[in-house]
Amino acid sequence: MNWDDLRIFLATARAESLTAARGSLRMDPATIARRVARLEASAGTALFLKSPQGYRLTEAGLRLLTHAEEAEAALSRGIGALTGSAEQLSGAIRIGAPDGCATYLLPQVCARIAEKHPGLDLQILALPRIVNLSRREADLAITVSRPKTDRLEGERLSDYKLSLAASKDWLARNGTPQSLSDLKNLRMIGYIPDMIFDAELDYLSTLGVDRVPLASTSVSVQLEMARAGGGLAVVHDFALPAAPELQRVLPDAVALTRTFWLTTHAGPKDARLERITGLLRDGIRAEIARLEAKTAPPQAAATVPRQR
Missing domain, CATH: 3.40.190.10 (Periplasmic binding protein-like II)
Incomplete structure (x- = not known):
């Protein structure tokens, strides 16, 4: 087993399909398939589970993956030390x-x-x-x-802040809430409750809100709903410069921090x-x-x- 075999193995494992691996290897899928088959024959075991959906690593493939990545890392460090090519990335x-x-x-x-x-x-x-x-x-x-x-x-990596906000037009039509208890009677924008994929994103239950009339799995869609005057939303402070129509609401009561x-x-x-x-x-x-x-x-x- 040589480095060229491992290079093809790594690209196929990462792409999970011959077609997707074609770009990084600059080989056609049929050639990649032959090289993978030759590698498996040399190893004496199947490294991939092959199906119309793609190539998935077997247990043997997962074991080889760890060592192949260590070899890749060592080779990269060695090339960098010899050539001094630390400046440009590709x-x-x-x-x-x-x-x-x-x-x-x-x-x-x-x-x-x-x-x-x-x-x-x-x-x-x-x-x-x-x-x-x-x-x-x-x-x-x-x-x-x-x-x-x-x-x-x-x-x-970094902490980031979130605030409750609504469009200025919406606030002019509906009034500005004065306390957290007011939120229960106002239209809220947030995640689809049963599709929240991480507890850290369950902002509205933190605020005591149990109904979300306007919901999306996408933060950017939620922000656009708020910009369109749909209601109140918890928004990232780093997104507020992109939404000048929005105004913070209850800033003394709502200032969330996540990481x-x-x-x-x-x-x-x-x-x-x-x-x-x-x-x-x-x-x-x-x-x-x-x-x-x-x-x-x-x-x-x-x-x-x-x-x-």
Whole structure:
């Protein structure tokens, strides 16, 4: 088994299909299939479960994956040490993120990184659920909770703030609530209750709200509903600069804080992924600080206790 075999194995495992692996390997699917079959014959065991839906790793494949990634990381470090090529980054990196982060933070951050590293392909996977790194949906993920499996590791990325807000037109028509108890009689915008994929996103129950007349799995859709005068919504402070129609409501009673985590596979990482992780970390922290400063309330508000 040589490095070229491992390179094809890694690309197929990460893409989970021959067609998807074609781009990074620059081979046609039939050639990749033959190389994978040859590798399996050499290993004396099946490394993939093959179906019309794609290629999924077997238990043997998962065991090989760990060692193949360690070999990839060691090779990357060695090449960097010999060539001094630490400055320019290249290749594809897929970043999984909740859609609020993917919509209002990552575009600016990725654009700045791409400007400095034109050979780098940055892909943002925005989903209304937890991105499955174990299934290789992405190379790294930004999550709203710390990972709970030993196969993943999480680094605290940044706290971010959320506020209750409504459009100025809606407030003019319906009046401004004076207390949290008023929210029960007003139209609320939020997540579809039975599709909340992380307890950290269950903002409205924290505020004592049990009915959500306007709901979506998407943060950006919720924000647009509020901008359109649909009702009251809990919105990210870093998204408020993109919604000048919105006005904070009950700022002294509602000031939520949550945390983004930078989640990666546990174990050794190649030098390229380490550098990209560092660029994302610095960029997101700076972007949150920049955007939140634009709409910061005149004084700190009392926080509503977080539910765990």
